[in-house]
Amino acid sequence: MNILHVIASCDRTEGGPVEGVFRLGDAFREMGHEQELLTLDHSDDAAVRDAPSVVHALGRKKSVSAGIASRALNWSRYSPAAVDWLREHADEYDGVIVDGLWNFSTRVARLGLQRSRTPYIVFSHGMLDPWFRSRYPLKHLAKSVLWQFNEGPLMRGAAAAAFTTERERDLAKALWRPWGITEQVVGYGTAAPPAESxxxxxxxxxxxxxxxxxxxxxxxxxxxxxxxxxxxxxxxxxxxxxxxxxxxxxxxxxxxxxxxxxxxxxxxxxxxxxxxxxxxxxxxxxxxxxxxxxxxxxxxxxxxxxxxxxxxxxxxxxxxxxxxxxxxxxxxxxxxxxxxxxxxxxxxxxxxxxxxxxxxxxxxxxxxxxxxxxxxxxxxxxxxxxxxxxxxxx
Incomplete structure (x- = not known):
C-alpha cells in the first residue's frame, strides 16, 4: 500500500503532528507499505531535504516583506499548486491521511480529493478540543465558519475521522455541529526507543x-x-x-x-x-x-x-x-x-x-x-x- 499524508509542514521545529507522522512512516515500512508527504513547505527548505519520507513540497517561498498581505500569505501557506498536484496524483495512492486541521492543507485536501476514488482518513490530532475555544474565542469564531464549508465536509466525506482516545472523540462531538462523521479511535504512540547506550x-x-x-x-x-x-x-x-x-x-x-x-x-x-x-x-x-x-x-x-x-x-x-x-x-x-x-x-x-x-x-x-x-x-x-x-x- 502506498499512503500519502497531507500536512501543513514537515518541519519538526514547528511542533504539531509531523513527528508522529514520521514514526508512522517507520511502522508502515516495517509492514511493507510506503509513505509520502504532500506539504506546504517550499522545496528548498532544509526540513524537506532532511525528512525521512519522500516529501512533495508545493508551498510558496516565505516572503521577507513586513506588509500585511505578505504576512497573511506566510501564515496561511496559501498554495493553489498543491491543490492542482493532489487532483492530478491522488489516484496514484492507495490511501490518503490528512493530518491536522485549520490550515490551508485541509483546503488542499477538500478540493484535491473531491473527485478522487482514493479513500482518505482525517486525523485531527486534538485540534477539535474545546480548550482552544475558551483560550482563543475570536479564532474559534473563524473556525466555526471554516467548519461549515471546509473542515466539516472534509471529515464527513472521509472513510473515517481518526481519534487518539475516546475522550478526544467525545469532546469533539460535543462541540462541533453538524457532526455526521464516521469515527474511529485508533490510539497513537511512537516507535520503541533505541537501547540505552x-x-x-x-x-x-x-x-x-x-x-x-x-x-x-x-x-x-x-x-x-x-x-x-x-x-x-x-x-x-x-x-x-x-x-x-x-x-x-x-x-x-x-x-x-x-x-x-x-x-x-x-x-x-x-x-x-x-x-x-x-x-x-x-x-x-x-x-x-x-x-x-x-x-x-x-x-x-x-x-x-x-x-x-x-x-x-x-x-x-x-x-x-x-x-x-x-x-x-x-x-x-x-x-x-x-x-x-x-x-x-x-x-x-x-x-x-x-x-x-x-x-x-x-x-x-x-x-x-x-x-x-x-x-x-x-x-x-x-x-x-x-x-x-x-x-x-x-
Missing part, C-alpha cells in the same frame, strides 16, 4: 553543563504557553529550595516567550537550576530521557503527547497534567503522577515524586514501560489505519 549520556551532557550527577526533571518539546511553560517554571520556583533537583527545559519555542520564562526563573531565585539546551535530537534526546528522574508535561491541553510515550518506553516515570488525554491510562497503570494544570498542583506533584524512594520510582518506571508496550507502540495505530483504508477500497 553510553554515547547517549555523553551527547546529552555535551549540551547541558552544570548538571553532573544531579537529579533532574525533563520537559521536552515545543516551549509554548499551551504546554504550561509558565506554571512549570513558577512551580519549580516554589519547589526547588530544600531539594537538589534541577529542571531541563529542552525544545524550540518563541524567543520572547522563552525570555519571559527565564525572567520568571530569575525572580524565583532558581535560574541556576534550570537549563535551556534548545531542541534535542538523536542521542542527545535519548540521553536526556534515559537520564532524567521523571519527564514532566503540565499542559493545558494535550491530545496525546508523543514525548510522554517516549519517556514511558524508556522506563521513566512521568508527571503530567490531567489535561493530557492519556493521563487516565498513566494513572490506571500507576506509571506516574497526575496533577492539575496549576502552579500549586504541579509544585505539589514535584514534591510527591521526590519523596518517593528509589525503589518506588524504579517500579513506577517499569510499569510505564509495560504500558508503552501494550498501548503506545505506534505499530498498533499503523495497523488500524491500514485496515480502515483497506476496507474502504474493497
Amino acid at each position: 553510553p554515547s547517549m549520556k555523553d551527547a546529552f551532557q555535551g549540551r547541558v553543563s552544570g548538571l553532573q550527577a544531579a537529579p533532574y526533571l525533563l520537559f521536552l518539546g515545543r516551549i509554548h504557553e499551551k504546554k504550561g511553560g509558565d506554571i512549570l517554571v513558577n512551580a519549580f520556583g516554589d519547589f526547588w529550595e530544600g531539594s537538589d533537583a534541577h529542571l531541563v527545559i529542552a525544545g524550540p519555542g518563541d524567543a520572547s516567550f522563552i525570555a519571559t520564562l527565564r525572567e520568571l526563573a530569575a525572580k524565583s531565585g532558581c535560574a541556576e537550576r534550570i537549563h535551556w539546551p534548545g531542541m534535542l535530537e538523536g542521542d542527545e534526546k535519548w540521553g536526556a530521557l534515559y537520564g532524567c528522574d521523571a519527564m514532566i508535561l503540565p499542559s493545558h491541553q494535550e491530545n496525546f503527547g508523543v514525548v510522554v510515550a517516549e519517556a514511558l518506553g524508556c522506563g521513566r516515570p512521568v508527571i503530567i497534567s490531567d489535561q493530557v488525554n492519556i493521563s487516565g491510562d498513566v494513572q490506571r497503570a500507576q506509571a506516574g503522577i497526575i496533577c492539575h494544570d496549576t502552579r500549586a498542583s504541579v509544585a505539589e506533584a514535584m514534591t510527591r515524586f521526590f519523596r518517593l524512594d528509589a525503589g518506588a520510582r524504579e517500579a513506577m518506571g517499569e510499569r510505564g514501560k509495560r504500558l508503552f508496550q501494550t498501548q503506545f507502540n505506534i505499530a498498533r495505530t499503523a495497523e488500524e489505519l491500514v485496515e480502515i483504508l483497506s476496507h474502504a477500497k474493497r
